[in-house]
Amino acid sequence: MSTHSFRRTALTQMSNASIPLRVIQEISGHRNLEQLQRYLEVSDEQVPRRVWQCCHQLGKIM
Numbered sequence: 001m002s003t004h005s006f007r008r009t010a011l012t013q014m015s016n017a018s019i020p021l022r023v024i025q026e027i028s029g030h031r032n033l034e035q036l037q038r039y040l041e042v043s044d045e046q047v048p049r050r051v052w053q054c055c056h057q058l059g060k061i062m
Contacts, residue, residue, distance in 0.1 A: 012041045 001009075007028070014024045021033055030036040 008039050008041065011036070011039045015040050016046075 011024055011028055014027070015021065021036060025033060025036045028036060028039070030039075
């Protein structure tokens with residue numbers, strides 16, 4: 001595994017663990033979120049699940 005692959009995997013796992021992107025950005029040293037998002041891998045299965053989680057959390061707030 002290359003250093004780049006390890007870094008990409010670590011950043012993706014942080015994101016999957018719901019660590020805020022701004023925190024991951026600081027840890028990784030990226031200048032902005034656009035740079036960081038190039039590193040993150042998102043699977044097709046994650047999108048509907050994350051949308052549901054957001055809607056569920058909004059329902060608790062309202």
